[in-house]
Amino acid sequence: MIIDPLIEWEALPLAVVLSSFVPGIAIMFLREDQQLLRNTLNLVGAVAKVLFVAFMLQGVALGGTYAWSLEVLPGLALTLEADALALLFVTLSAVLWLVTTLYAIGYLKDSPNRTRFFGFFSLCVTAATGLAMAGDLFTFVLFYEALTWTTYPLVVHNGTPEAVKAGRTYLVYTLGAGTILVVGAVLFQVTTGTVDFVPGGIVDPTAAAAQPVLYTTIFLFLLVGMGVKSAIFPIHGWLPTAMVAPAPVSALLHAVAVVKAGAFGVIRLIHSLFGIGVSWDLGVTTVVVVAAAFTIIYASVRALAQDDLKRILAFSTVSQLSYISLGVALLDPMAHVGGLVHLVHQGLMKITLFFCAGLLAQTLGVKTVSSMGGVARRMPLTMAAFTLGALGMIGLPPVAGFISKWYLGLGGLGADAPWILGVLLASSLLNAAYFLPVIRTAYFDERNADWRLPESLKGLEADWRLIVPTVITAALSLGVGLLAASDWSPLGWALLIVERGDL
């Protein structure tokens, strides 16, 4: 078999990180009116990242891994390692970064401070991909903190008092979590003498059994550190508040990159550091499972009471994120598959929903459900995409969400925890209760708000740079479910991770 030299290039992980870092820094030094150059840098970086990732996917599918390392301090190295698990997250980030960049260019076409925005936007993605490929806890923490700092300017981008307040809440939560995470990481290093991520865990079971209190404490420190970004109750409060950010930020960062960083951290914590066996023996997974189950229900109930579309989506994100933690914390391979695959599925569906919310706000000025009456006649493509995403969230086949729910359900029963099934069903029911009325309002109600009707029916319903990404992600949400049986689907990849023991 002829293997492409690119597939064997060891520094591919670094290339992936740099493909957004370099444009990000370069953009910072551009003038506000150098639009063409800025957009070109952005898009070239995004396309390059997708290509690099595609090469790595092939290489890893053939059985290889990519590792790149740089010693920063004696005994402490910056390690990037792309195994199958890392690639699950990296691929998601890379593909969605590309479509969101296009969306953001269209969304912010008349807004100020775009240089700052796109600069930090690229740095954010750098942090997210770096964290995904972190080979040890040190590298992970580094990128995790960087993610906080690069996201903050995006949250407060509008500069309104409301945005400043939201930014403050954001920092309170994430800085607090960051500090706790660093303490946890230091404790881990001091106790175990290593911080490497190893499939199956690196903690010695006998040592953990000898000092259960110490290990439980370390686990909980790290869990709180990760839990804030993955918005587990009661440390989820920043996410709905952060919805004042522009739609592309909410879409990519608060539905995918930032929150998934937290969820991914929980996966690394349970599977690559402690190992699922040790975690179960310590009883700490029970904490994760119960907290996640509660979050799933609690956030859905909160979503019911909202009228602001983005806040509904935010609470829905809080709820759906906990599916991931729930899945990976259960002692059943099917549940792991469900949790892992939901990392991708939730991202695709939720980014679609946020894109739609942005489209409605930008094109018609519609931001609340109560003013959505009849918008489907004005924006059929947008609402078709929204409907797909929402039905997927409820878990209807063949949209992606069903696949996640099916495997989580299998895992719940397989792990002898039938109550998990009850949580999943209640969540579906609540999802239906807050998403279906939105769809009904948009399609079946009379127009009830003062948005302009199109002057003519020629052309698209909105800026093509907003429509195209939305249609792509909606198609992906459907496609990954419809072709779930394929090897290259997220499900196929999640099965590969679990079957290979890469978790």
Added chain:
Amino acid sequence: MGGMDVATSSAPALGLLIAAWGVPMALSLLWCSRFTRGVGLALAPWGAVPALALAIWALTRTELAEGEVLFADLPFLFTGVHLSLDLTGAIFLLFTSILWVAGGAFAARYHADDERRHPFFVLFVLTMAGNLGLVVAGDLLAFYLFFALMTFAAYGLVAHDRSDAALRAGRIYIILAILGELALLTGLISLGVAADGVPLFGSQMEGVWEILHEGHPTALPVLATGTLLALGFGVKAGLVPLHLWLPLAHPVAPTAASALLSGAMIKAGLLGWIRVLPAETSLPLLAGGFLVLGVFGAFYGVVCGVAQDDPKTVLAYSSVSQMGYMAMGTGLLLHDPELAPLALAAIGVYALHHGLAKGALFLSVGVADKVPGGPDPHRTEETASGPDRRGTWILTATSLPALALAGLPLTTGSLAKNTLKDGLAELGGTAYSILDPLLLVAAFGTTLLLARFLSTLARRRREALANQHSKSLAPAGKVVAANGGRAQGTHGLVLPWILLVGIGTTGVVWIPTLIPSPEAVALPAALDGWLVGLLPVLLGALVGWGLSVRPTVLGSLRTIRIPAGDALIPVEHGLGRLTLPSQEALVTRAEGWAARKMAQLSPVIRMADRWARGDIRSMEGVFLGSLVLGLALALAGLLLVP
């Protein structure tokens, strides 16, 4: 069910198994563009033709009656989709596709001037794809996939009118549908765990039930799984007390949609029962439940239905009642593996008969509404006052499927009922000695209900004519708009309806040929058999006629009115009083307070605040951030170095 599954796969089978649902699915894509949606509108009514071709082609193959299963595999799709068609499936596919073609043709004319015809037909073809797809689905998840597609797309058909009543019906429909879907999903997951994958229908399915049965010392999991699946499909099949959506949805849905809901779609629940529930693992409790709820439903539908004034509501309750019979058949199927072939034949014939008859009856309501009175609708004075000859014809033709449903000898109804009765007789013992007289009374009730239908239909016809009359007295331009426009005349309505009546009425000849043992569905041989069939019908018709000519009798009988949706009304009333406690304000205040307090404590956050407001110039913020980050990392590094 069980036994030998002889799976055969051939090119025409593969093509038709995919085209059956793929063609309507592809048609829905035509609405993606404004330029092709006109084509979609023209083709949508005929989307079920490939499915009809498949049904006819399959049923003409003798191998099918010998246990052959047509089979196609789409391993790349979804979780790996299997398509298959056995004899039962082919019978379901036959009436389902006939109804979709007839309903489509009817709807094409009915909605020709409807400003919402585009949304209607998109959802029409999607519902069609789901309904036809589930009939040819060969595994658990493929069935669920198509079932969900049909259920959710059909919401748009129910709520098409956008009136308050339609939206309410839609709401009740979707709530029950979701609860049903969730019950199904739970049951399916339970089977999925036992199967360690997705089982195919037939012997694999039976094997999974065996595993589930043997894997647990108590019967609880197997019973819970069976009950959840029975209830999940029961919502669709109108199993009392899950029938509540039926009498609300049918009157408000457009006529063609009602015909399809009652004729074809509720049978999807029935097919689900047959496909998924175990015939070989004995679940006596579940079988008993089906028998009891079936008998109860057969009566309950009659009692509620007789009290209705809208002919479509009467028909909806008639469907509830008739689905009771099919639930009895399912109970028989689950009761004893020995009786399974007989039970399957009975269910197949019953579903086929009921689907065709009920579809024709629903369409007759639309025909009675729209066909103008008299030879010339524009010569208004005479026609409005003169005898309504067309109306008489319509009522006469309508009474054919009505009598069939009532079970008059020499109709498809008597075939279906006799087959079912023969099966139930095999139960023997006390069960049958109770069932036998009950069935006689139920037959009387059914006739009474259909007499009620015909009298409400006649009244609706009179009202429709009066309406047309007053319309024609309006300015001439409006009359042209109402009667002219895109489609002249009402042949487009009458033709599909008459065709359906004809296919149903002649069914008594061709239906027995579809069954491997035609003697099982033969007409009763002895005279007393004929009498037993005839008597309740005559009695019911007599009483029904008496009540309709003396409405005061009925009026005094109905001192307690039963609203459409019966038991739902007190439930809705009760739920209306419940309000969710508002936690919103409290939570927001608590979060705000915590954020403010923490912000006061931290200089870093205050600095960030100023940067965000624009008090500090932009790059400084970045340096500030990097500084803090660098410090944190240096600290961490120092600690980490041993």
